[in-house]
Amino acid sequence: MSTATSTDTRSPAPHAADSHDLIRVHGARVNNLKDVSIEIPKRRLTVFTGVSGSGKSSLVFGTIAAESQRMINETYSTFVQGFMPTLARPEVDVLEGLTTAIIVDQQRMGADPRSTVGTATDANALLRILFSRLGQPHVGPPSAFAFNVASVRASGAITVERGADRTKAVKQTFNRTGGMCTRCEGRGTVTDIDLTQLYDDSKSIAEGAFTIPGWKSDSFWTVRVYAESGFVDPNKPIREYTEKEMRDFLHKEPVKVKVEGVNLTYEGLIPKVRKSFLAKDPEAMQPHIREFVERAVTFTTCPECDGTRLSEAARSSRIDGVSIADACAMQISDLAAWVRGLDEPSVAPLLTSLGDTLDSFVEIGLGYLSLDRPSGTLSGGEAQRTKMIRHLGSSLTDVTYVFDEPTIGLHPHDIQRMNGLLLRLRDKGNTVLVVEHKPETIAIADHVVDLGPLAGSEGGTVCFEGTVGRLRGSGTLTGHHLDDRARLKPQVRKPTGAVEIRGAAANNLRDVDVDVPLGVLCVVTGVAGSGKSSLIHGSIPASAGVVAIDQGAIRGSRRSNPATYTGLLDPIRKAFAKENGVKPALFSANSAGACPACNGAGVVYTDLAMMAGVASPCEECDGKRFQAEVLEYHLGGPENGKDISEVLAMSVTEAHAFFGGDGAKVPAAARILQRMEDVGLGYLKVGQPLTTLSGGERQRLKLATRMAEKGGVYVLDEPTTGLHLADVEQLLGLLDRLVDSGKSVIVIEHHQAVMAHADWIIDLGPGAGHDGGRIVFEGTPADLVADRSTLTGEHLAAYVGA
Incomplete structure (x- = not known):
């Protein structure tokens, strides 16, 4: 089967003679793209196809959308740019004809406990105005119904004129009314700490009672400040503490104490743990610390607001017997019907706008959600469709909309509705770029760009440009499989x-x-x-x-790669250490073997303030991440032996042949590599950063890892x-x-x-x-x-x- 075509498969773009009707890309080299040059018709629907890892996202998001965003940011003043994320220019020779890009991707909407479906769209803001106008009893302006705004009472002095030459300072009180529940601070839940995860109460502090990660018995800042504070007996089991000792141990306010002549601060264990762990971003924590926090912290519904996040005053104001908490808890399709049923001429424009917004949820297939649904609980597909809400009624034209598999999470019944929305955006005079695999959406494209022929280093080229009809006969992998249909099995297995x-x-x-x-x-x-x-x-x-494999994101830093994530690196390091008679830690770029110049990152990052930072290959290790001495150790014999950097540069298929064949017999590594091949990741580099993997690749990597579990x-x-x-x-x-x-x-x-x-x-x-x-x-x-x-x-x- 052919996976590439000659250049005659490309169809002329509409109005090709007019460069203003084209987005021109020349010499794109982002990630695996190999000097890609294409012309994309504007005000058309273009679908980008190709196997996972072929370079679709690198071209659409990493090149076209990224440069559009960067150029828009540069229109702001240097002062404003200092507060904006810095964006590097994509590796591309020429990009012409760009318009403002609106990216509607699958990135989850964040786990901020204050963010809900309603706050992430305009719906909550409109609903607050509605209740501030019609709610009875009247409790204040729109902010009185906002669970993200606290009530504040502040005093200040103002100067008033009293006659021609006299002034007087007058004290005045300012009130700001917010709708935040004071108990949970607008989160809807209250946290508690499971003390059994902090210590073993059958032991004394001297016996090592603490089970908190990193709390070592000789640490001045943690264990010893408790043991030598004088507030508790370090030699008595914690379960035998008196009431006063327990109160001091768990809740005491910060106080200065001396430990071996050093002034230190002692405070109760619970506030200490809250400051040390709970105030930090869980995503930035090391895996074992994050696991501890997830075990130690419990969340319960706020007893004061019953999870509504709102103050009692905000909950007391009603419209036709419905409070704003009731409205936010309704299924959106029901809320839309309720809003349409309100007949109040004084707020007619508001009711129309709110009704249209809610109807957009229903139209896009999200009518089953409620406005109080935490945005962090939405799937990637739901998050992407929620982001679409604000664009459906927009009157903007000549905008480039960029979508990443908008059919994800959609039943076949709903895909047709999504296709209609994409076509509506196009028909308003916009350029719509869609990365997609589903044949139902590929079929509606005006123009198709097929990348490949395969993935990773074997992809990154344009195999086809043209219409869907010509794609079918193009001979590319996508064209060959476009009309594939699975058949019903003649026989099915019997349950056990x-x-x-x-x-x-x-x-x-x-x-x-x-x-x-x-x-x-x-x-x-x-x-x-x-x-x-x-x-x-x-x-x-x-x-x-049960072994559950969901769509949750893979956690890891830019140092993480398939070898570290799957556990593959452990048997490889041990094999290197055994053959060369040295410690395994030498073969870790995050440990003893790291290049001292770049700390094992392989690149040196230069911060350029408001300008995009620059990542340059480390001159000391030439980007290999390891000390020169480490690369002198080889595995696999004098003739075919490889150093650790060469192993990490192998594809999964190459590494499988090496560790499972004649190169170096490492059965544990071969088993992991076999599972990665089984899920179709044979083309990935063993040491490729996880941050460069597509969504499909990350999910299959997770599947390969979980397959080993019992x-x-x-x-x-x-x-x-x-x-x-x-x-x-x-x-x-x-x-x-x-x-x-x-x-x-x-x-x-x-x-x-x-x-x-x-x-x-x-x-x-x-x-x-x-x-x-x-x-x-x-x-x-x-x-x-x-x-x-x-x-x-x-x-x-x-x-x-x-």
Whole structure:
């Protein structure tokens, strides 16, 4: 099969003679792009296709959108730029015809506890104005209904004139009314610390009672300040402390004490832990510290505001018996109907604007959400669609909208609606650039750019430019697989048992009873918001031996790579150490073997204040990250031996051949590399920074890592996310191998190919939110197609051509 075409496959762009109608890219070299040069028609819908890792995101987001943003930032004054993120110029020779880029990507909306669906859009602001005008009793301006604004009473002096030559200072009190609950400070939850995670109360401090990471017995700043403070007995088990000792141990206000003549501050353990751990960003913590914090901190609903985040005054004001807390807790589709039912001419424009905003949620398939839903709990697809809300009613034209797989998380029924929104943005005179794998969205493109031919170092070139029709006959990997359709299996596996779920009522589930079969490939389907994740993640007991692989982001710094994330580096370091008679730490760029000039980063970062910083390869180690002496040690014999930097530069496939074949027998490393190949990551570099991996690559890396865990039940959440059409077949083969090895595999999925390949389907619905939460079908894919009583059944039947 050919994966490249001659240049005659390119179709002329509309109005090609007019350079103002084109976005010209020449010589793009971001990540794996190989001097890519293309011309993209403006005011058209262009879809970028290609296997995961082929360079689509590098071209669209890393080059075109990044340069547009950088150039817009440069229009501000230097003073303003000092407060903005610094953006480096992409590696590209020429970029012409750029317009303002609005990026609507899959980045989660952050885990800020104060951010909700309502605050992330205009909906909450409009709702606050509405209640400040119509709410009874009247409690104040819009800020009185804002849970992010505290009530403040401040005094100040103002000078007033009293006659021709006299002035007098008059004290005046200023009030600012906010709607924040004072108990939880607008978070809706209060935190508590699990003391059992801080110490073992059967031991004394002298016996090592503290179980807090990094608290060593000889540390002046932690353990010794408690042991020698005089407030507690260091030789008595903590459980035997008197009431006063316990109060001083846990809650005492900061006070100066002397430890061996050194002045130190003593304070209770709980405020000490709050300042040391809870005030820091969890994402910036080392993994073992983050795990400790997640164990030690518990969150409970605020008893004062019942989780609404709002003060009692804000909750007391109502419109037709509905408070703003009630409104924010409604399903958005219901809230839209409530707003449309309000008849008050004095606020008619406000009601129209709020109604339109809420209707946009429904139109985009998010009507099942509520405005008080924390934005950090939204999936990548939900976050992307939420970001679209503010653009749907915009009157701007000639803007470049950039989307990253907007169909993620969408049922086939909803993809058509998403396609309509993309076309509407185009028809208003905008340029729409979409990175996408789904054939339903590729089909609506005016222009297609196919990158490849493969991924990583074997990708980064433009294989095809032109229409969808010409793509089908182009011979590229995408063109070859564009019309692929999975078939229903003639025979399905028989279950070996079942996980019984009884009375499931999490979120929108309606007292659901269902038996999830074991020993088979079970696919859970239904429209977005129908209750799939609530049923599987929220109802299957942990005792079932579940290994859950969701869409959560991989945590790690720019030093992290596939070798460190999967644990592959450990057996490799030990093998190097054993063969050369040295310590394993020498073969870690984060430890003893690190280049002293760059601290093992491989690059030296130069801060240029308001200008973008520069990362230059380290001249000392030439970007290899290790000391020169470390690179003198080899593994694999005198002829074919490799140093540690050469191993990290190998692809997964090359490393597998090296550690599993004639190069160097390291079975533990070979097993990990085999799993990475099984999930289609053979092309990745072993030492490639995780920050350069696409979303699909990161998810499959997580899958490869979790496959090693013991557990009989694997739960996968939309594993086709980010997968090219050609890779779906490989994924189905992997799922089959898991089941055939004795595992039970449960997949939450929208892709019809996975549905068709299932042994058993559980379909939820019939709709989303309170219109869902019920089992609408259980059975084989063939029975679902024959039945056609659900939305999933209709679309699966159309997909398989039944």
